Protein backbone atom coordinates (compact mmCIF):
# COMPACT_ATOMS: atom_id res chain seq x y z
CA UNK A 1 0.00 0.00 0.00
CA UNK A 2 1.28 3.44 -0.94
CA UNK A 3 -0.60 6.16 0.94
CA UNK A 4 -0.62 9.84 0.11
CA UNK A 5 -2.53 12.87 1.31
CA UNK A 6 -3.32 15.68 -1.11
CA UNK A 7 -4.48 18.85 0.57
CA UNK A 8 -6.37 21.08 -1.83
CA UNK A 9 -5.68 24.59 -0.59
CA UNK A 10 -5.39 28.15 -1.81
CA UNK A 11 -1.90 29.57 -2.20
CA UNK A 12 -0.22 32.52 -3.80
CA UNK A 13 2.06 31.41 -6.66
CA UNK A 14 4.27 34.04 -8.30
CA UNK A 15 2.12 36.75 -6.78
CA UNK A 16 -1.13 35.29 -8.10
CA UNK A 17 -3.86 33.47 -6.18
CA UNK A 18 -3.99 29.78 -7.08
CA UNK A 19 -5.73 26.60 -6.06
CA UNK A 20 -3.13 23.96 -5.29
CA UNK A 21 -2.50 20.49 -4.01
CA UNK A 22 -0.16 20.85 -1.02
CA UNK A 23 0.68 24.47 -1.86
CA UNK A 24 2.48 23.88 -5.15
CA UNK A 25 1.62 24.04 -8.86
CA UNK A 26 1.83 21.39 -10.23
CA UNK A 27 0.88 19.34 -7.18
CA UNK A 28 3.35 16.76 -5.84
CA UNK A 29 4.53 13.99 -8.13
CA UNK A 30 2.86 10.77 -7.03
CA UNK A 31 5.23 7.92 -7.85
CA UNK A 32 4.29 4.29 -7.25
CA UNK A 33 5.27 0.86 -8.52
CA UNK A 34 3.18 -1.34 -10.76
CA UNK A 35 1.09 -3.65 -8.60
CA UNK A 36 0.90 -1.19 -5.68
CA UNK A 37 -2.40 -0.46 -4.05
CA UNK A 38 -2.60 3.30 -3.89
CA UNK A 39 -4.57 5.25 -1.32
CA UNK A 40 -4.90 9.01 -1.69
CA UNK A 41 -6.78 11.05 0.87
CA UNK A 42 -8.05 14.32 -0.53
CA UNK A 43 -8.39 16.96 2.18
CA UNK A 44 -10.34 19.94 0.94
CA UNK A 45 -9.22 23.26 2.42
CA UNK A 46 -10.51 25.25 -0.57
CA UNK A 47 -13.52 27.56 -0.30
CA UNK A 48 -15.17 25.45 -3.04
CA UNK A 49 -16.04 21.79 -3.54
CA UNK A 50 -13.59 19.64 -5.51
CA UNK A 51 -12.56 16.09 -6.53
CA UNK A 52 -9.53 14.27 -7.94
CA UNK A 53 -9.62 12.32 -11.21
CA UNK A 54 -6.81 9.93 -12.19
CA UNK A 55 -6.40 10.72 -15.87
CA UNK A 56 -5.53 7.59 -17.88
CA UNK A 57 -5.63 5.10 -15.02
CA UNK A 58 -8.23 2.36 -15.27
CA UNK A 59 -9.55 2.69 -11.74
CA UNK A 60 -12.86 1.27 -10.46
CA UNK A 61 -15.72 3.58 -11.41
CA UNK A 62 -16.35 4.69 -7.81
CA UNK A 63 -12.76 6.00 -7.64
CA UNK A 64 -12.87 7.98 -10.91
CA UNK A 65 -13.40 11.33 -9.21
CA UNK A 66 -16.11 12.76 -11.46
CA UNK A 67 -18.47 15.01 -9.52
CA UNK A 68 -22.09 14.08 -10.17
CA UNK A 69 -21.30 10.74 -11.78
CA UNK A 70 -19.01 8.77 -9.48
CA UNK A 71 -19.20 10.85 -6.29
CA UNK A 72 -20.46 14.08 -4.81
CA UNK A 73 -17.95 16.90 -4.99
CA UNK A 74 -16.03 17.02 -1.70
CA UNK A 75 -17.27 20.02 0.29
CA UNK A 76 -14.95 22.61 1.84
CA UNK A 77 -13.60 21.15 5.06
CA UNK A 78 -14.44 17.56 4.07
CA UNK A 79 -12.21 14.72 2.86
CA UNK A 80 -12.50 11.75 0.53
CA UNK A 81 -10.30 8.69 0.22
CA UNK A 82 -9.50 7.23 -3.18
CA UNK A 83 -8.11 3.73 -3.44
CA UNK A 84 -7.11 1.77 -6.51
CA UNK A 85 -4.62 -0.73 -7.88
CA UNK A 86 -1.86 0.71 -10.07
CA UNK A 87 -1.80 -2.25 -12.43
CA UNK A 88 -0.38 -0.51 -15.50
CA UNK A 89 3.04 1.10 -15.61
CA UNK A 90 3.31 4.48 -17.31
CA UNK A 91 2.95 8.24 -17.20
CA UNK A 92 -0.38 9.54 -15.97
CA UNK A 93 -1.68 12.63 -14.24
CA UNK A 94 -4.34 13.71 -11.84
CA UNK A 95 -6.59 16.75 -11.72
CA UNK A 96 -9.84 18.07 -10.34
CA UNK A 97 -13.01 16.92 -12.09
CA UNK A 98 -15.32 19.48 -10.49
CA UNK A 99 -15.68 22.83 -12.28
CA UNK A 100 -12.74 21.60 -14.33
CA UNK A 101 -12.71 24.63 -16.61
CA UNK A 102 -11.76 26.79 -13.65
CA UNK A 103 -10.08 24.41 -11.22
CA UNK A 104 -7.43 22.95 -13.55
CA UNK A 105 -6.20 26.34 -14.80
CA UNK A 106 -6.26 27.51 -11.18
CA UNK A 107 -3.61 24.87 -10.40
CA UNK A 108 -5.33 21.64 -9.36
CA UNK A 109 -3.26 19.08 -11.27
CA UNK A 110 -0.11 16.99 -10.89
CA UNK A 111 1.80 14.06 -12.38
CA UNK A 112 1.42 10.40 -11.45
CA UNK A 113 4.04 7.86 -12.52
CA UNK A 114 3.74 4.11 -12.19
CA UNK A 115 7.16 2.45 -12.49
CA UNK A 116 7.30 -1.05 -13.96
CA UNK A 117 8.52 -3.92 -11.80
CA UNK A 118 11.84 -5.50 -12.67
CA UNK A 119 12.91 -3.12 -15.44
CA UNK A 120 15.90 -0.90 -14.89
CA UNK A 121 14.83 2.73 -15.05
CA UNK A 122 16.66 5.47 -16.92
CA UNK A 123 19.61 7.19 -15.18
CA UNK A 124 17.60 10.40 -15.22
CA UNK A 125 13.82 10.10 -15.24
CA UNK A 126 11.79 13.31 -15.06
CA UNK A 127 8.22 14.41 -15.59
CA UNK A 128 7.91 17.47 -17.80
CA UNK A 129 4.51 18.95 -17.20
CA UNK A 130 3.45 21.73 -19.56
CA UNK A 131 0.79 23.94 -18.00
CA UNK A 132 -0.60 27.43 -17.70
CA UNK A 133 0.84 29.92 -15.27
CA UNK A 134 -2.47 31.59 -14.62
CA UNK A 135 -1.33 34.73 -16.43
CA UNK A 136 -1.55 33.54 -20.01
CA UNK A 137 1.93 32.07 -20.22
CA UNK A 138 3.05 28.45 -20.34
CA UNK A 139 5.30 26.96 -17.71
CA UNK A 140 7.09 23.65 -17.29
CA UNK A 141 6.86 22.12 -13.81
CA UNK A 142 6.05 25.56 -12.41
CA UNK A 143 8.95 27.30 -14.16
CA UNK A 144 8.11 29.88 -16.83
CA UNK A 145 11.24 30.06 -18.99
CA UNK A 146 13.93 27.42 -18.95
CA UNK A 147 13.75 24.38 -16.68
CA UNK A 148 17.17 22.86 -16.00
CA UNK A 149 17.66 19.12 -15.63
CA UNK A 150 21.02 17.70 -14.54
CA UNK A 151 22.48 14.91 -16.66
CA UNK A 152 26.02 13.83 -17.50
CA UNK A 153 27.42 12.73 -20.88
CA UNK A 154 26.49 9.12 -21.63
CA UNK A 155 23.61 9.01 -19.20
CA UNK A 156 20.30 7.65 -20.32
CA UNK A 157 17.44 10.16 -19.92
CA UNK A 158 13.68 9.64 -19.93
CA UNK A 159 11.40 12.66 -20.16
CA UNK A 160 7.74 12.10 -19.43
CA UNK A 161 6.02 14.97 -21.22
CA UNK A 162 2.50 15.74 -20.01
CA UNK A 163 0.30 18.33 -21.73
CA UNK A 164 -1.78 20.02 -19.03
CA UNK A 165 -2.12 23.33 -20.89
CA UNK A 166 -5.74 24.46 -21.11
CA UNK A 167 -6.18 25.34 -24.81
CA UNK A 168 -7.83 28.41 -26.26
CA UNK A 169 -11.15 28.06 -28.12
CA UNK A 170 -9.47 26.67 -31.27
CA UNK A 171 -8.16 23.75 -29.21
CA UNK A 172 -4.52 24.72 -29.67
CA UNK A 173 -2.19 21.77 -29.12
CA UNK A 174 1.30 21.79 -27.69
CA UNK A 175 4.08 20.52 -29.95
CA UNK A 176 7.39 20.15 -28.12
CA UNK A 177 10.54 19.48 -30.16
CA UNK A 178 13.59 17.67 -28.76
CA UNK A 179 16.90 19.00 -30.08
CA UNK A 180 20.48 17.90 -29.58
CA UNK A 181 20.27 14.10 -29.49
CA UNK A 182 18.56 11.33 -31.41
CA UNK A 183 15.72 9.92 -29.29
CA UNK A 184 12.97 7.37 -29.23
CA UNK A 185 9.32 7.93 -28.37
CA UNK A 186 8.85 4.95 -26.08
CA UNK A 187 5.29 5.56 -24.90
CA UNK A 188 2.19 7.59 -25.71
CA UNK A 189 -0.48 8.20 -23.07
CA UNK A 190 1.56 6.01 -20.74
CA UNK A 191 1.40 2.92 -22.97
CA UNK A 192 4.59 1.51 -24.47
CA UNK A 193 5.07 1.61 -28.23
CA UNK A 194 6.42 -1.49 -29.99
CA UNK A 195 9.84 -1.22 -31.62
CA UNK A 196 10.36 2.55 -31.38
CA UNK A 197 13.10 3.74 -33.76
CA UNK A 198 15.50 6.63 -33.24
CA UNK A 199 14.30 9.94 -34.58
CA UNK A 200 15.68 13.35 -35.41
CA UNK A 201 13.80 16.53 -34.49
CA UNK A 202 10.03 16.20 -34.78
CA UNK A 203 7.11 18.18 -33.41
CA UNK A 204 5.43 15.88 -30.93
CA UNK A 205 1.88 17.10 -31.11
CA UNK A 206 -0.09 16.63 -27.91
CA UNK A 207 -3.66 17.60 -27.14
CA UNK A 208 -4.50 18.50 -23.57
CA UNK A 209 -4.30 15.40 -21.39
CA UNK A 210 -1.91 13.48 -23.64
CA UNK A 211 1.53 12.23 -22.64
CA UNK A 212 4.64 11.28 -24.60
CA UNK A 213 7.69 9.59 -23.07
CA UNK A 214 10.98 10.18 -24.87
CA UNK A 215 14.29 8.45 -24.18
CA UNK A 216 17.78 9.47 -25.29
CA UNK A 217 21.45 9.23 -24.38
CA UNK A 218 23.25 12.41 -23.38
CA UNK A 219 25.79 13.41 -26.03
CA UNK A 220 29.51 13.58 -25.26
CA UNK A 221 29.30 17.33 -24.99
CA UNK A 222 26.66 19.98 -24.98
CA UNK A 223 23.13 20.13 -23.69
CA UNK A 224 19.91 18.66 -25.05
CA UNK A 225 16.90 20.92 -25.20
CA UNK A 226 13.15 20.44 -25.38
CA UNK A 227 11.46 23.47 -26.96
CA UNK A 228 7.71 23.82 -26.80
CA UNK A 229 5.72 25.16 -29.73
CA UNK A 230 2.01 25.24 -30.46
CA UNK A 231 -0.31 24.26 -33.28
CA UNK A 232 -3.70 25.92 -33.40
CA UNK A 233 -7.00 25.27 -35.14
CA UNK A 234 -8.80 27.26 -37.79
CA UNK A 235 -10.81 29.83 -35.83
CA UNK A 236 -7.61 31.23 -34.42
CA UNK A 237 -7.16 33.44 -37.48
CA UNK A 238 -5.16 35.84 -35.40
CA UNK A 239 -2.62 33.11 -34.86
CA UNK A 240 -2.28 32.42 -38.56
CA UNK A 241 -3.56 29.46 -40.52
CA UNK A 242 -0.71 27.09 -39.87
CA UNK A 243 -0.32 27.40 -36.16
CA UNK A 244 0.70 29.90 -33.64
CA UNK A 245 3.98 31.66 -34.23
CA UNK A 246 6.64 30.10 -32.09
CA UNK A 247 6.64 32.20 -28.97
CA UNK A 248 9.74 32.95 -26.98
CA UNK A 249 9.68 29.35 -26.11
CA UNK A 250 9.28 27.47 -22.91
CA UNK A 251 12.24 25.15 -22.77
CA UNK A 252 13.78 22.34 -20.78
CA UNK A 253 17.56 22.17 -20.94
CA UNK A 254 19.10 18.84 -20.03
CA UNK A 255 22.79 18.74 -19.12
CA UNK A 256 25.52 21.38 -19.27
CA UNK A 257 27.38 23.04 -22.07
CA UNK A 258 26.19 24.85 -25.15
CA UNK A 259 22.58 24.16 -26.08
CA UNK A 260 21.74 22.97 -29.59
CA UNK A 261 21.19 25.66 -32.22
CA UNK A 262 17.67 27.06 -32.22
CA UNK A 263 15.30 26.01 -34.99
CA UNK A 264 11.99 27.38 -36.19
CA UNK A 265 9.54 24.77 -34.89
CA UNK A 266 7.16 25.54 -37.76
CA UNK A 267 9.77 24.03 -40.12
CA UNK A 268 10.24 20.85 -38.11
CA UNK A 269 8.24 17.86 -39.43
CA UNK A 270 5.44 16.44 -37.32
CA UNK A 271 5.93 13.15 -35.52
CA UNK A 272 3.65 10.60 -37.20
CA UNK A 273 2.46 8.06 -34.64
CA UNK A 274 0.65 6.12 -37.38
CA UNK A 275 3.94 5.17 -39.01
CA UNK A 276 6.27 4.68 -36.07
CA UNK A 277 7.60 1.55 -34.42
CA UNK A 278 6.81 -1.99 -35.46
CA UNK A 279 3.51 -3.89 -35.68
CA UNK A 280 2.59 -6.17 -32.78
CA UNK A 281 -0.36 -8.47 -32.13
CA UNK A 282 -3.29 -6.65 -30.56
CA UNK A 283 -6.35 -8.47 -29.18
CA UNK A 284 -8.60 -5.43 -29.58
CA UNK A 285 -8.18 -5.38 -33.35
CA UNK A 286 -8.04 -9.16 -33.87
CA UNK A 287 -11.80 -9.25 -34.43
CA UNK A 288 -14.42 -6.77 -35.55
CA UNK A 289 -16.09 -4.65 -32.85
CA UNK A 290 -19.53 -5.77 -31.67
CA UNK A 291 -20.87 -2.40 -32.76
CA UNK A 292 -19.58 1.02 -33.69
CA UNK A 293 -21.10 4.20 -32.29
CA UNK A 294 -20.76 7.59 -33.98
CA UNK A 295 -19.38 10.47 -31.93
CA UNK A 296 -19.87 13.55 -34.09
CA UNK A 297 -18.37 16.77 -32.80
CA UNK A 298 -19.80 20.12 -33.79
CA UNK A 299 -20.33 23.63 -32.53
CA UNK A 300 -22.81 26.40 -33.09
CA UNK A 301 -25.79 28.06 -31.52
CA UNK A 302 -27.88 25.58 -29.58
CA UNK A 303 -30.35 25.10 -26.80
CA UNK A 304 -28.90 24.70 -23.33
CA UNK A 305 -30.03 25.47 -19.80
CA UNK A 306 -33.28 26.79 -21.16
CA UNK A 307 -31.85 29.29 -23.62
CA UNK A 308 -30.02 29.60 -26.89
CA UNK A 309 -26.27 29.91 -26.55
CA UNK A 310 -23.08 28.93 -28.34
CA UNK A 311 -22.63 25.24 -27.60
CA UNK A 312 -20.20 22.46 -28.43
CA UNK A 313 -22.12 19.32 -29.27
CA UNK A 314 -21.74 15.57 -29.56
CA UNK A 315 -24.19 13.91 -31.95
CA UNK A 316 -26.15 17.14 -32.13
CA UNK A 317 -26.70 17.62 -28.40
CA UNK A 318 -24.87 19.37 -25.59
CA UNK A 319 -24.15 17.84 -22.17
CA UNK A 320 -26.12 16.78 -20.13
CA UNK A 321 -28.49 15.96 -23.02
CA UNK A 322 -26.17 13.81 -25.14
CA UNK A 323 -27.64 10.29 -25.22
CA UNK A 324 -25.11 7.88 -23.65
CA UNK A 325 -23.49 5.05 -25.57
CA UNK A 326 -24.72 1.89 -23.86
CA UNK A 327 -22.33 -1.06 -23.68
CA UNK A 328 -22.25 -4.51 -22.10
CA UNK A 329 -19.31 -5.97 -20.28
CA UNK A 330 -17.26 -8.12 -22.66
CA UNK A 331 -18.12 -6.17 -25.78
CA UNK A 332 -15.59 -4.73 -28.13
CA UNK A 333 -16.88 -1.25 -28.88
CA UNK A 334 -15.96 0.85 -31.88
CA UNK A 335 -16.19 4.63 -31.83
CA UNK A 336 -16.20 6.67 -35.02
CA UNK A 337 -15.04 10.11 -33.92
CA UNK A 338 -15.96 12.76 -36.48
CA UNK A 339 -14.76 16.34 -36.14
CA UNK A 340 -17.09 18.68 -38.02
CA UNK A 341 -15.33 21.78 -36.75
CA UNK A 342 -12.18 23.72 -37.53
CA UNK A 343 -10.90 23.20 -33.99
CA UNK A 344 -8.74 20.52 -32.37
CA UNK A 345 -10.56 18.16 -30.00
CA UNK A 346 -8.57 15.88 -27.69
CA UNK A 347 -11.28 13.31 -26.90
CA UNK A 348 -10.69 11.58 -23.60
CA UNK A 349 -12.34 8.35 -22.50
CA UNK A 350 -12.29 7.55 -18.79
CA UNK A 351 -11.56 4.09 -17.41
CA UNK A 352 -10.57 2.44 -20.70
CA UNK A 353 -7.86 2.41 -23.33
CA UNK A 354 -8.70 3.12 -26.95
CA UNK A 355 -6.84 1.32 -29.72
CA UNK A 356 -6.47 3.50 -32.81
CA UNK A 357 -7.84 1.77 -35.91
CA UNK A 358 -7.57 4.66 -38.36
CA UNK A 359 -7.10 8.40 -38.41
CA UNK A 360 -8.16 10.32 -41.50
CA UNK A 361 -8.57 6.95 -43.27
CA UNK A 362 -4.95 5.93 -42.53
CA UNK A 363 -4.33 2.77 -40.52
CA UNK A 364 -1.33 2.45 -38.24
CA UNK A 365 1.50 0.72 -40.10
CA UNK A 366 3.86 0.69 -37.12
CA UNK A 367 3.21 0.08 -33.45
CA UNK A 368 -0.33 -0.35 -32.18
CA UNK A 369 -1.49 2.87 -30.51
CA UNK A 370 -3.20 2.62 -27.15
CA UNK A 371 -4.47 6.00 -26.03
CA UNK A 372 -6.84 7.44 -23.47
CA UNK A 373 -6.98 10.73 -25.34
CA UNK A 374 -7.27 10.92 -29.13
CA UNK A 375 -6.72 14.35 -30.64
CA UNK A 376 -8.78 15.08 -33.74
CA UNK A 377 -7.41 17.73 -36.07
CA UNK A 378 -9.88 20.09 -37.76
CA UNK A 379 -12.35 18.11 -39.91
CA UNK A 380 -10.62 14.83 -39.15
CA UNK A 381 -12.24 11.45 -38.49
CA UNK A 382 -10.76 8.74 -36.29
CA UNK A 383 -11.84 5.16 -35.66
CA UNK A 384 -10.98 3.61 -32.33
CA UNK A 385 -12.00 0.49 -30.49
CA UNK A 386 -12.04 -0.33 -26.78
CA UNK A 387 -12.75 -3.43 -24.70
CA UNK A 388 -15.70 -2.86 -22.37
CA UNK A 389 -14.08 -4.46 -19.34
CA UNK A 390 -14.61 -1.94 -16.53
CA UNK A 391 -18.29 -1.58 -15.57
CA UNK A 392 -19.48 1.87 -14.61
CA UNK A 393 -20.59 5.19 -16.04
CA UNK A 394 -17.64 6.75 -17.79
CA UNK A 395 -17.10 10.17 -19.24
CA UNK A 396 -16.12 10.67 -22.85
CA UNK A 397 -15.37 14.33 -23.38
CA UNK A 398 -13.23 16.88 -25.11
CA UNK A 399 -10.29 17.87 -22.95
CA UNK A 400 -10.39 21.42 -24.24
CA UNK A 401 -11.93 22.63 -21.00
CA UNK A 402 -13.82 25.41 -22.74
CA UNK A 403 -15.43 22.94 -25.15
CA UNK A 404 -16.41 20.53 -22.37
CA UNK A 405 -17.91 23.39 -20.38
CA UNK A 406 -19.89 24.32 -23.50
CA UNK A 407 -21.37 20.84 -23.74
CA UNK A 408 -18.84 18.56 -25.47
CA UNK A 409 -19.17 15.78 -22.93
CA UNK A 410 -21.13 12.53 -22.65
CA UNK A 411 -20.97 9.16 -20.94
CA UNK A 412 -20.46 5.52 -21.84
CA UNK A 413 -22.93 3.57 -19.68
CA UNK A 414 -22.74 -0.12 -18.89
CA UNK A 415 -26.11 -1.85 -18.98
CA UNK A 416 -27.55 -2.10 -15.49
CA UNK A 417 -25.26 0.48 -13.88
CA UNK A 418 -26.86 3.57 -12.38
CA UNK A 419 -25.56 6.37 -10.20
CA UNK A 420 -27.01 7.82 -7.01
CA UNK A 421 -25.28 11.11 -7.81
CA UNK A 422 -26.69 13.97 -9.85
CA UNK A 423 -25.16 16.82 -11.78
CA UNK A 424 -26.21 20.42 -11.97
CA UNK A 425 -26.30 23.54 -9.91
CA UNK A 426 -28.84 22.15 -7.40
CA UNK A 427 -26.56 19.25 -6.43
CA UNK A 428 -23.39 21.36 -6.51
CA UNK A 429 -21.84 18.77 -8.83
CA UNK A 430 -20.49 20.41 -11.98
CA UNK A 431 -17.97 18.03 -13.52
CA UNK A 432 -16.95 20.34 -16.34
Ligand code: C2O
Nearest residue numbers: 053055209348395
Ligand atom coordinates in the same frame (compact mmCIF):
# COMPACT_ATOMS: atom_id res chain seq x y z
CU1 C2O B 1 -8.25 14.55 -17.74
CU2 C2O B 1 -12.29 13.76 -17.76
O1 C2O B 1 -10.26 14.18 -17.68
Ligand code: CU
Nearest residue numbers: 345398400403
Ligand atom coordinates in the same frame (compact mmCIF):
# COMPACT_ATOMS: atom_id res chain seq x y z
CU1 CU C 1 -12.95 20.20 -28.18
